[in-house]
Amino acid sequence: MSDALTNEPAIVVDKVGKAFRLHASGTRTVKSAMLDLLHRRGAGKKSFWALQDLSFSVGKGETLGIVGANGAGKSTLLSLLAGTKVPTCGSLHTRGVISSLLELGAGFHPDLTGRENVFLAGAIMGLSRKQMRERFDAIVEFANLADFIDQPVKHYSSGMYVRLGFAVSVEVDPDILLIDEVLAVGDENFQKKCLKKIAEFRRSGKTMLIISHDLGTIQSISDRILFLDQGKMIGIGDPHETIGGYRSLSRSRQTRGHEREWGTGEARIKEVLFENAAGDTTDTFSYGDSVRCRIRYQTTKRIEAPIFGFSLSQADTRLVFGSNTQVEGFEIDAIEGEGELILDLRELPVAAGNYLFSFSLHSADHRDNYHRLDYAYSITVLNEDRFEGVCRIPCFWNRG
Template sequence: MSSAEENWHSPIQARRELSSEPAIEVKSVGKKFRMANDRRTNVKEALVRRGGRGPKHRDFWAVDDVSLTVPKGSTYGLIGHNGSGKSTLLKTIAGIHLPTNGEIVAHGRVSALLEVGAGFHPELSGRENIYLNGAILGMTRKQIDAAMDEIIEFSGLEDFIDTPVKVYSSGMYVRLGFAIAVNLDPEILIVDEIVAVGDEEFQRRCMDHLHDLRDRGTTIVVVSHSLAMIQRLCDRVAWLDHGHLVAEGPADEVCEAYLASVNAAEEKQLTESAHKDTAVEGEEREGTGAVRVTDVVTVDDDGEPRSLATNGKPITIQVHYDVHEPVTDPIVFLDFWSELGLHLAGPNSWLGGLQLGEVSGPGVVEVRIPALPFLPGVYSISAAVASSTLEVVYDRTPKSYRMRVRPSGKYEPDGLMTLEGEWSTRPDVPAVPAADRLPAAAGTGATAAGAGTPAEVPAAAGSSSAQGGVA
């Protein structure tokens, strides 16, 4: 996910009242492609193997019996894994593909941005391709002339607009294509993940313009693998899997269900492959060896081992140990490290109020974290056991244990972890006059750090509070 998506609009998209009038109706649509089982590569091979047995083709249903309705003026998202049929359905809605079965009805002029260079003639200049695309959309030359300056300015290609597009880079293609699609007064705008090709500055402008179109009531259908962007921008979402519609509904609910499915599939794959993120034998260990850490395991509340942890959800981390020499009241330590080697936390059993007494054999110490604060990523864990006085280290493992954290489906801020807290207003405390305020820190400008909102926010008339996490 780019910072363009993160910094320029509210992370929480309030649900809007949607029109009951449909903009797009997809009625039991299926799209079939014929695929060759044995493709001949030359004439000789075709003649020699002409009498081969078995069918020469097979049918592949990229979209199979999908029905949905996109409300007028809404922003609608399509999600799913690669090959799930999202782009095929999008192209069918745009009229590029004809459905094999079913019917698609679009109530309005459709403008689409699907692939790099789609709809462009390579020998024509950028300006001539603007006229070509406008004509394809059914616009008159007068309408195109009226939008020409805005299109050129938005694309940022003033110096190359009269150059043949065959010499454009992929980024320049995207800039011109998006500028045409959004500035020719679209009633229905269809956008594939192609916007991600643009540079940072252009992605910000694209996101801003999509929000502007959304506020003006333009119907937008978008495909993206960035669930954070989908949750922020879209009112409703359809989840496709191998051409079938799995779920359809409010964006946050469907995205959360999709993430839960992805996490479960990854968990199953890791379990079936017998993958264990344990310390590598032969690595150097510190300590006397009186107590030896044998494993570090993450488990759920039922005690079942888990290869994945979920941000904001409970997780239990077990430290398995063996005792070679009896010791009294040893302290067990855990240290968490980011992928860049930053030390994030170091809880231990003594601070947690656990006294082990005399230990003389194998055992397990565990710590339950009720809401894992780490944001999605891969984290390293090291474990250690020391004496109650901290004078003797019995064992310290390298940072070879891994904990994979996945999102829970909610919006996640930037950073490494969430920080829960209560937010409230204080109407009894007078606001500091602007002239008396401290100057903003260098690089923060006039916005609160990371929030993308004005720093000078007046106190609310009444007291209110909310709970939330920030990075």
């Protein structure tokens, strides 16, 4: 095969748009259709563009992660690629057998046995009975359901259902695998198995499109990331960069609207820079990182014994921690002109999420608020290990 052929993309999406008609009431009746007909000439139908002007291509063997907030159009994109929905405009080409994990075990009929459903699912994906017989044992083994395969699937637990669905979808050996938020199902053991299978798929040169809200995982398994927002493509490219872009957008969505600035103006906090341990300016930290805040101020006159304060809040403005120079016993006799104060936070002990910083500059007796910046700066904290609550308190267990 020539290079030109092997390099041919597995998926080409060209100026694709998808509009849904909005019905006033859920289901249509003849009456509402008649009314629609009457109104059609007037105001024009209401439609909602779930995807707009989307163009990209995915190379053979590439893994493309798709991120975006709820309603960004991620699932609509996958259903267009799977062929269950038809684009309103633009064109869309895929090469090879597509298997979609849009919803694990979607095609299963509750009254049929696991075995019957496996053959049905295979036939739906276009495999012959012979091909399915060859794969059947592998499917049952992967799903770990040997004892239950001849039971109607309505008696399955949800975990068993999902396992069988995943097993069928991966064992049919597709050229393109579409995965919609399935990494979040099943127990930890099974999730590991899935990730292993996905890695195996990657190695064997399959093309994959993966939707996940688990940004850490998707960043590590994707070659490129597509970032969708409100039906439009914001970016496509390097996982680290694109995920960063997505994070800062979703952070600004989540945290904006709380910021407030007030004060007498005799002294001002000009800006605050956040640095990580390496001294780089950033707004994304990991659990346990140290944060250095460089607070740059400016005064119009000499101010005696000022107090600098800060607080860290969750995205919904719930206070996590706050302190000031007075409480901490750091005395500043006076400030005048421009200057910088450094605040070091050691080992950020908080759960993953977005946080807001507030800063204040006031007099020792709290009477004069020179400058207050409430919820003015936001940072993101990443954490691989999740824990309950806002912060982790170091804890040790011993037998007494």
